[in-house]
Amino acid sequence: MLERGVKVPDQALRSLRSLEEEEATAVMVALNGELLGLIGVADVLREEAKDVIQAIKGMGIKVAILTGDNERAAKAIAEKLGVKEVHANVTPPKKLEKIRELQG
Numbered sequence: 001m002l003e004r005g006v007k008v009p010d011q012a013l014r015s016l017r018s019l020e021e022e023e024a025t026a027v028m029v030a031l032n033g034e035l036l037g038l039i040g041v042a043d044v045l046r047e048e049a050k051d052v053i054q055a056i057k058g059m060g061i062k063v064a065i066l067t068g069d070n071e072r073a074a075k076a077i078a079e080k081l082g083v084k085e086v087h088a089n090v091t092p093p094k095k096l097e098k099i100r101e102l103q104g
Contacts, residue, residue, distance in 0.1 A: 001028050001030060001035065004030070004033070005033055006028075006030045006033055006034065006035050007034075007035065008028070008035055009035070012028070012035055012038060015038050016028070016038060017072070019038065019040040020070050020072035020073050020076075021072055021073075021076060022040070022042070022076070023042050023043075023073045023076040023077050023080075024040035024041060024042035024073055025040070025041050025042065025069050025070055025073050026038050026039070026040055026041075026070075027039045027040075027041060042073070043077075045077065045080060045081070049081060050080065050081050050082060053081045053082060053083060054082065057082075062085070063083050063085070064083065064085035064086070064087065064102060065077065065078050065081075065083050065085070065086045065087065065088075066087045066090055066095060066098055066099065066102075067086075067087070067088055067090065068088075068089065068090055068091060068092065068095075069088055069089075070088060070089060071086070071088040071089060073088075074086045074087075074088035075088070
């Protein structure tokens with residue numbers, strides 16, 4: 001928003017951080033250079049996700065999270081799942097490159 005000349009009030013930045021800490025990706029909405037609001041978009045973890053991650057780790061397989069989501073949201077999810085390695089803000093074109101790097 002700042003790159004586009006939209007003023008972002010401190011309260012909006014606090015709300016953005018709060019959404020991200022709650023595992024959501026915050027999307028700002030503006031019209032004609034004015035910030036209208038924030039929208040939080042989040043995936044819901046499946047109930048069995050943590051158990052599956054632990055089972056995979058138990059097989060000696062290294063687990064990492066690779067996502068296009070913001071770092072705060074990705075780390076919050078990783079913490080819930082017990083995953084220590086997080087790669088956030090990875091664009092779709094860079095994901096395959098990162099997967100190959102991790103496989104090496």
